[in-house]
Amino acid sequence: MNWIEAEFAALRYFALNGTDHRSHAEQNSAIAGYVRWHNIRAQPKVNFATDSPIRTWTDYPAKAA
Known part of the structure; x- marks a missing residue:
């Protein structure tokens, strides 16, 4: 799994799973709250x-094309 997949998995787990949002605005608020919480602790x-x-390369190979 790459980093972005892990971030979206956490978003889904903490903001969306097991919820029944009554409106898109309520769902957006939950997502925004998680993003704010996560960004503070990033x-x-x-x-x-x-x-x-x-990671061990010190000089990168020349572009072939």
Whole structure:
């Protein structure tokens, strides 16, 4: 799973699952509340793909095309 899929899974779990919003405005409010809560606590992504050989490259290959 990539990062964006994880973010949307968390949004769905915390703001949408098990809910029965009476209107789109109520649903939008729940989503906006989660996004605000998440953004306040956001941290940079670190240790992403730690085993990837790309992370060890010091000079990138020239563009082939």
